[in-house]
Amino acid sequence: MFGIAALVGCSSAMSGGTGGGEGAAAAPQPLAAPATTIAPTTTVAPTTTQAPTTTVAPETTTTIPPTTIPDTIIEVGAMDEPIQAIGTSSGQEAARVQLRLLQLGFWVQAADGDYGLTTRQGVMAFQKYMGFDDPDGRVDEQTAQALTTETVRPHARANSGTLVEVDKGKQLLYFVIDGKTEWILNASTGNGESYTEPDQNTPGEIITGVSLTPSGLHEVNRQRPDGWWEGDLGEIYRPKYFVGGVAVHGSNSIPNYPASHGCVRVSVPAMDWIWDSEIMPLHTPVWVHDGA
Structure with a gap:
């Protein structure tokens, strides 16, 4: 905040008078010029109040360190193409389920598209690990989504x-x-x-x-x-x-x-x-x- 300047001025005062006698006229006396006293003009310098200098702290950027995953835990990527809820149907999508199970560390006998015993066991193991309520070995919507989006190997x-x-x-x-x-x-x-x-x-x-x-x-x-x-x-x-x-x-x-x-x-x-x-x-x- 800057201060407001105050300018203070002084006014001039003037005084004057005439002198005279009674009786014969006297030679006229020249009139004295009235004395004028002019008070000196005083200029008061404006008072300036300056706000104290404020140092604005630079904005601090807080960098949150990335989460460190232990070397013993293996990261995997989420799938670009979502797994479909196929129940226990065999076929091309079953082969994708088998490959995903193997990638996540759940053992199955082969990725051949045959939804057999070991595939059902692998899906059940995945459901147990995820804590699902009814691990039945079928790829339902919940299981398909979890298989698709998991990013850390169990x-x-x-x-x-x-x-x-x-x-x-x-x-x-x-x-x-x-x-x-x-x-x-x-x-x-x-x-x-x-x-x-x-x-x-x-x-x-x-x-x-x-x-x-x-x-x-x-x-x-x-x-x-x-x-x-x-x-x-x-x-x-x-x-x-x-x-x-x-x-x-x-x-x-x-x-x-x-x-x-x-x-x-x-x-x-x-x-x-x-x-x-x-x-x-x-x-x-x-x-x-x-x-x-």
Whole structure:
């Protein structure tokens, strides 16, 4: 703000007089010129009040650093062409679903357009990971949109080492290689219920227990490589045991809920792939947790 200048002026004062005597006339006296006193004019310099100098801080641009994604998490791009809701129909769109599942790390046997067992299992595993209410293995609108827009590859909780991780909360099995989640399988673990059943290997004997998949850090300690084996509580396919009689094994029933006596069920084709790929050799750590 600038000050307003005040100009102050002074006025001039004038005074005068005549002198005279009584009696004979006197020679006229010249009149004195009236004395005029002019007050000096005083000029007062204008007073200027200047506003204090204000330094305006430059605008500060706040740069928000980009979100840093750990090296163990793999980014993927959203799809340019949206996945269509095909249910369980085979065909060209089913092949796109299979390719997308493989890109996201959900194992399927082939991207051949045949909406078969492993494709349904892969879709179900994806739905479980996303937390959908009814993971049924069908590509509905919700599933199609999620497959289309996902930008980060789903991953296990483990972010270091090489191990198998079993998440009982999500009912999923992960293969973690050097801290990165490479593959995810649909799984079904112990249902937590008590059971009393005949021992399939010892006629006349009865087995009682609780169907629990034990949490903790274990390791593959024995295995049976060929075909179906008669376990105490039923047939199991090419099992890899990691604690007592509890194993990861192939099964013909892998629902979207815990259903086993304690083992970790995966599909028969998935179990063949585990053996053929040698992704789970003896002494592989197996971490089982509740997912909380």
